[in-house]
Amino acid sequence: MRSLFLSLTMMIVGPVIYAQDSLAVDSIHQSQSIPALHSEDKTHQFTYKKLIVPATFITYGVASLGINSLKELNFSTRTEINEHQPDHIKLDNYTQFAPAALVYGLNALGVKGKHNFKERTIIYGTSMLITSAIVVPLKHIAKEERPGHTAIAFASAQFMFREYKDTNFLLGISGYSFAVFTGIYRMLNDKHWFGDVVGGAGFGILSTELAYWLYPKINNLLGGKKEKSQTMLMPYYQKGNAGIGFVKNF
Numbered sequence: 001m002r003s004l005f006l007s008l009t010m011m012i013v014g015p016v017i018y019a020q021d022s023l024a025v026d027s028i029h030q031s032q033s034i035p036a037l038h039s040e041d042k043t044h045q046f047t048y049k050k051l052i053v054p055a056t057f058i059t060y061g062v063a064s065l066g067i068n069s070l071k072e073l074n075f076s077t078r079t080e081i082n083e084h085q086p087d088h089i090k091l092d093n094y095t096q097f098a099p100a101a102l103v104y105g106l107n108a109l110g111v112k113g114k115h116n117f118k119e120r121t122i123i124y125g126t127s128m129l130i131t132s133a134i135v136v137p138l139k140h141i142a143k144e145e146r147p148g149h150t151a152i153a154f155a156s157a158q159f160m161f162r163e164y165k166d167t168n169f170l171l172g173i174s175g176y177s178f179a180v181f182t183g184i185y186r187m188l189n190d191k192h193w194f195g196d197v198v199g200g201a202g203f204g205i206l207s208t209e210l211a212y213w214l215y216p217k218i219n220n221l222l223g224g225k226k227e228k229s230q231t232m233l234m235p236y237y238q239k240g241n242a243g244i245g246f247v248k249n250f
Contacts, residue, residue: 088190
């Protein structure tokens with residue numbers, strides 16, 4: 001059982017960390033080769049490299065619905081899990097949000113991330129909105145609980161990574177441990193197939209990347225930095241549905 005979980009962990013989180021580490025190294029090399037006066041913040045730029053990991057995971061998740069060998073892996077994984085009769089716990093309902101909660105907690109303790117409270121709330125709220133727009137229709141189409149929790153967990157983990165990757169890379173990737181835990185426990189609780197977990201990871205990472213890309217546009221739409229205009233966006237999760245609350249004072 002332990003070997004199964006270790007294999008699943010490496011299959012899901014290994015490519016994510018490798019790709020993110022490669023992007024971080026690329027950023028370091030670029031910053032060293034470009035004079036400081038001409039450096040440009042690319043936090044909110046969207047490039048094809050950011051699509052590689054989520055596209056790969058999403059492709060696998062979709063393929064697992066139709067390719068016999070991948071469907072067999074879903075069933076064999078479920079069979080091995082059920083043979084050990086694991087306890088069904090509900091921690092995955094909370095760990096899916098743990099990386100995002102850590103971002104806010106660390107900032108409150110003085111460990112600053114990339115953005116301030118308002119900025120990161122808009123970004124994370126947008127990520128949750130995009131994630132919900134993807135997974136809620138999928139649940140109704142597939143008539144199964146997929147791949148919501150895992151998508152939210154990896155969206156949260158990617159959010160933590162993006163906030164801390166430039167200042168503390170190890171801290172940034174630590175959020176993926178909660179995401180993998182969530183995905184594994186969705187399988188232990190017999191809520192997700194393995195393919196659902198992998199596909200959900202892709203949807204979650206993609207949602208957060210889109211949220212960072214959209215942030216400047218959304219911020220301008222909400223009035224930018226005007227002092228007389230106060231805006232609050234807060235993500236919420238209730239009875240299996242995630243969304244975003246919006247309040248604007250003029």
